[in-house]
Amino acid sequence: MRQLIRLLLSISTVCMWGLATSPAHAATSWTITTGGTADNAVQAYAFGPSSITINEGDTVVWQLGSGEPHTVSFGFDPSAPPPTLNSPQAIGQFIGQIESPVGVTPGSVPSYSGSGQLSSGIFGADPNPAKSFSVTFPKAGTYSYLCFFHPPNMRGVVVVQPAGTPYPKTQQEVTATGTQEIQAAIAHGQGALPKVNTISQAKLPDGSTNWTVPAGVGTLDAAILRFGTPVSIAVGDTVTWVDQDPATPHTVTFTPGGKDLSPQDEQIAESALVGGDSYNGTGLVSSGLLGPIPGLQQSYSLKFTTAGTYEYRCLLHDDEGMVATISVGVSAGGGGAVQGQRVDVSDAGFQPATINVKAGQAVTWANTGQRTHTASANVGVGAIGPGRPLDTGGIGPGETATLLFETPGRYSYSSAADCQHGNSTPGFDCANDYAVVVTP
Secondary structure (H helix, E strand, O other), X not given: OHHHHHHHHHHHHXXXXXXXXXXXXXXXXXXXXXXXXXXXXXXXXXXXXXXEEEEOXXXXXXXXXXXXXXXXXXXXXXXXXXXXXXXXXXXXXXXXXXXXXXXXXXXXXXXXXXXXXXXXXXXXXXXXXXXXXXXXXOOOEEEEEEOOOOOOOOEEEEEEEOOOOOOOOOHHHHHHHHHHHHHHXXXXXXXXXXXHHOOEEEEXXXXXXXXXXXXXXXXXXXXXXXXXXXXXXXXXXXXXXXXXXXXXXXXXXXXXXXXXOOHHHHHHHHHOOEOOOEEXXXXXXXXXXXXXXXXXXXXXXXXXXXXXXXXXXXXXXXXXXXXXXEEEXXXXXXXXXXXXXXXXXXXXXXXXXXXXXXXXXXXXXXEOOOOOEOOEEXXXXXXXXXXXXXXXXXXXXXXXXXXXXXXXXXXXXXXOOOOOXXXXXXXXXXXXXXXXXXXX
């Protein structure tokens, strides 16, 4: 009898120990690569992989594969038409919607069970520089998601099985599949890369040249975040940028001194046309958003009225290197778009004192002296073109400044550094009547 009791106790103990030590199915964390690039110029718009199968209670971490920001957004209809961005207010609301998280509590990992909406908002860029976003899935189901920033093709699916179901792939296999998908998207983009340097030019009725320059190109699953840039153009020429990417908006923005904008100014420059249709090398000039979304313009034209080398950028993608320069010079004689006339400015005055040009031609002042001078309109003299006074600003020794004259008239001027505002520099001839005479 005692032997039977010992046997039963032994069996009971083994059973209890077995129950206590049966391995629970621990939650697993999975990683999906979000976008990717080989050189920042070509960006893949793909989740790697686009489909993953996990179990209830597991967490998926979306890790950025490049510097390009994205969103991970659940519960949004991918077939819904995009908003019509026909006003700065609508554009501002659109940008705010992309940037703003939905259903996310700071400092905690959100969960998603298929009801309502959940979005990371933009991550990887201001206002959320985090490089990853995580979601836990407590309920079995199939959950589709997309990137708000690149919705046409950048979509994914999370399939959630009941807890304890064998996984079809390991993380290593998931990573391998994702890498293949992202590399395929990068290859598509690299195939389109030569298009960004396809630049055309055409003569305008006034004899100047219009240059057509791509402002980004791409495919639905990849983007080339670069501008095409002519080596140089002439004063008076126009550049027309065209966003040739079927999925990605851009801006063409010249900032004061090529410096970064404040957040407030950047928001203005993204959402509206700023600065008109000509550029004299100063101030903020921006196209606002260009792109394939209804209501946006796909091209932007700017006439260059002052010689110099100017840096410009896409405010959305300058961190990825979408920055370029344009060199604006004066074409001598009839070999270029705009004829240039020269005035030498020495420490004694301007030579010749009067110069004649036709409307649409440029004048270049070259400082041959040892001091800084200007060419500045006298009081009461009108604009030489829409909103543009005759004013070169300071011209240092050995430097030049060029202005385009579009409006017929007589423009008298002197050097503000020598003759105006109570100044009278010894040796500089301030009594002479210097003028540019512009005929039709």
